[in-house]
Amino acid sequence: MRNFQEVTAEVFKRSEQRLVAAKRRKRMLLSFGSMAVCVVLVLSVWLFYPNVDRSMDSVDESAKPENLESTASFEDMADDSDQQVRYYYTELKIVPMTVADEAHTAVTEPEKVNRIAETLQDFFARENDGFKGESGISDSVKFPRYKLIFTTFDNAENGYLLEGNLLTENVSGATRSVTLTDTQLEELKALLGL
């Protein structure tokens, strides 16, 4: 049996050892913890950023219509100051309004449809720049009326009414008109195949 002095000495010796061991454990835990945090951070950076890039790419891919011919034309349209031109047209229906029985003509080539849409927007843009048409609506009598219905890639529709030299746009209930010059009218008729 140990005597009391030995016991007390042994108790304090063991307590010192335990405190040192506890400090060492704490230090190890801290260093291991910080290392683990670093590893997690590096892994998450490594895993997360490529995913973001990939997901951004996939978003871009899904946002683009399949039949969009060129990225350039998309960007041109998106950058256009006229914010109403945002659609990618996939089809154009040309509906004559003077002859009731006449069937409508459909243009389904995206390139051609978009070129027509750009031309129409160009007419409106030139009108905004201060262009004044030379001919008036009086010509409408000589020229049959046509309804031009553009279908976008997400199946929305934009309507235009061509009445003589007067071109009226109807997008989401908002209308605006422009009087075309004879040259513009000829150009449009050529594009529409009228």
Place this chain on the structure above:
Amino acid sequence: MGNGESSYRRFLEGDQAAFDEIVKELYYPLVFFIDRYVHDIHTAEDIAIDALTDLVVHKSRYNFKVTLKTYLFMIGRSRALNVIKHRKVLEMTELSDDISDDRKTLEETVLQTEIQRAVNCALAQLDDDCRLAIHLVYFEGLSYKEAATVMKKTEKQIDNTLQKAKARLRTLLGKEGEQLL
């Protein structure tokens, strides 16, 4: 405040000598109690020193809600059970003279009367629970509640165990023994 709490308070306030008082007061009873579990004086001493070391290392663990003796006995019991659990092979060794002398010294230190020694001899024939309950209540002077806390039982269970132990001791010690309890 008895059973070492005041000494421990003084130790926490920085009085190192107060710890000697705790050791003097509680070391041998603690070893004797732990020996009831491990049946090995040296292991019991080792566990008792570990339990006392806990008081030094984890100063905030003891909340003074139970007596220091009860607290130390709880730690001792827990550590003793842990040692038993992890003791893979029960080492069957001859009882050497040293160990035998140590036990005798310990018994003489803790059990100060002949009567207590007689009861202690009879305790060897009781089961563990009865032996421990008798030890805590009659040798260490703990209340039923404190004994229940140490043994992790209810007071009722302690009461029942003691009744059973007393009945057995009556048989073993005869009328003389009955008077002791």
